[in-house]
Amino acid sequence: xxxxxxxxxxxxxxxxxxxxxxxxxxxxxxxxxxxxxxxxxxxxxxxxxxxxxxxxxxxxxxxxxxxxxxxxxxxxxxxxxxxxxxxxxxxxxxxxxxxxxxxxxxxxxxxxxxxxxxxxxxxxxxxxxxxxxxxxxxxxxxxxxxxxxxxxxxxxxxxxxxxxxxxxxxxxxxxxxxxxxxxxxxxxxxxxxxxxxxxxxxxxxxxxxxxxxxxxxxxxxxxxxxxxxxxxxxxxxxxxxxxxxxxxxxxxxxxxxxxxxxxxxxxxxxxxxxxxxxxxxxxxxxxxxxxxxxxxxxxxxxxxxxxxxxxxxxxxxxxxxxxxxxxxxxxxxxxxx
Numbered sequence: 001x002x003x004x005x006x007x008x009x010x011x012x013x014x015x016x017x018x019x020x021x022x023x024x025x026x027x028x029x030x031x032x033x034x035x036x037x038x039x040x041x042x043x044x045x046x047x048x049x050x051x052x053x054x055x056x057x058x059x060x061x062x063x064x065x066x067x068x069x070x071x072x073x074x075x076x077x078x079x080x081x082x083x084x085x086x087x088x089x090x091x092x093x094x095x096x097x098x099x100x101x102x103x104x105x106x107x108x109x110x111x112x113x114x115x116x117x118x119x120x121x122x123x124x125x126x127x128x129x130x131x132x133x134x135x136x137x138x139x140x141x142x143x144x145x146x147x148x149x150x151x152x153x154x155x156x157x158x159x160x161x162x163x164x165x166x167x168x169x170x171x172x173x174x175x176x177x178x179x180x181x182x183x184x185x186x187x188x189x190x191x192x193x194x195x196x197x198x199x200x201x202x203x204x205x206x207x208x209x210x211x212x213x214x215x216x217x218x219x220x221x222x223x224x225x226x227x228x229x230x231x232x233x234x235x236x237x238x239x240x241x242x243x244x245x246x247x248x249x250x251x252x253x254x255x256x257x258x259x260x261x262x263x264x265x266x267x268x269x270x271x272x273x274x275x276x277x278x279x280x281x282x283x284x285x286x287x288x289x290x291x292x293x294x295x296x297x298x299x300x301x302x303x304x305x306x307x308x309x310x311x312x313x314x315x316x317x318x319x320x321x322x323x324x325x326x327x328x329x330x331x332x333x334x335x336x337x
Contacts, residue, residue: 024052031065031078063162080164104243125177157216160197247275
C-alpha cells in the first residue's frame with residue numbers, strides 16, 4: 001500500500017513538473033528602439049504574471065530586428081518601418097506585421113537661448129539636406145517670428161544604424177519635400193547628405209544634448225525623458241502641432257481602411273490637430289512558429305498586449321491602437337499557428 005502511494009505521488013509530482021516545464025519558455029526578440037520603453041515594461045509585467053516565462057528583447061534598431069527574424073535567429077522581430085515585399089519574400093519564415101502602439105517622431109534641437117521652435121515641412125527637409133546651414137537663416141526666422149535665433153551653425157544628427165525611426169522621418173520628408181524624395185528618399189538606412197550618426201534613439205538624443213546647434217529626430221518619449229526641446233511641425237491643415245498622444249491619435253483616425261497585412265503609413269495625415277510625423281510600430285511574428293511551445297506563449301503574450309497592455313501606453317507617451325484596429329489585430333493573433 002505504501003509502495004503504491006509513493007508511486008502515485010511520484011507520478012503526480014512528475015505531472016506537475018512536466019506542466020511547469022511546458023509553461024517555462026524563454027522568448028527572444030530584437031529590433032526597434034522606438035517602442036523599447038513600452039516593450040520593456042510589457043515584457044517585464046507579462047513575465048512577472050507568468051512564472052517561468054522570460055522575454056529577452058534587444059533594442060538594436062529596426063534593420064537589425066528584420067535581419068534577425070528573417071533568418072530565424074530570434075522568435076520575433078520589431079520594426080517601425082514595414083518590411084518590403086522583397087524582404088518578406090526572402091524571409092526564412094512567413095511573417096505577419098502585428099501593430100502594437102502608435103508614436104510620434106519629433107525634431108529635437110539644442111539651440112543657444114532657444115527653447116521653442118516651429119518647423120515648416122520644406123524647411124525641415126532642407127535642414128537635413130544641408131541646404132539650410134545656420135539657425136538664423138531667413139526661412140527659419142520666417143517660421144519663428146519674435147524668436148531671437150543665434151548665428152549658430154546647424155549640426156545635423158541622424159541614426160547610424162538601420163532604423164524604423166529613420167523610416168518614419170524619411171517617409172514624411174519624402175511626402176513633403178521634392179528634393180528629399182528625389183535624393184535620400186525613404187528607408188531604414190539612408191545615404192545622408194550631411195551630419196553625425198548616433199546609434200538608436202538613445203544615441204541621437206545623447207548627441208543632441210551634448211552638441212550646441214544640433215538637430216535630430218527621436219520618438220517622443222526619448223525627448224520627454226531626456227528633457228530635450230522639440231519643435232512644432234506645420235501639418236496638412238496648416239496648423240503648428242507638437243508631438244502628442246492626441247495628435248498621433250488624430251493622425252491614426254485618418255486611416256479609413258486598414259490593409260489586411262497592416263502595412264500602412266500615417267505620416268502627413270489630414271486633420272486639424274493631426275501630428276504629421278506619426279506612425280504605427282509593429283512586431284514581426286511568424287505565422288507558424290518553428291517551436292510550437294514558444295509559439296503558444298508568444299500568441300498568449302500578443303493577446304495580453306492587446307487586451308491588457310494597451311491601457312498602459314499613454315503613461316509612456318505612446319497612443320493606444322484604435323479599437324477598430326485592436327479588434328482586427330486580435331483576429332489575426334487568434335489565427336497564428
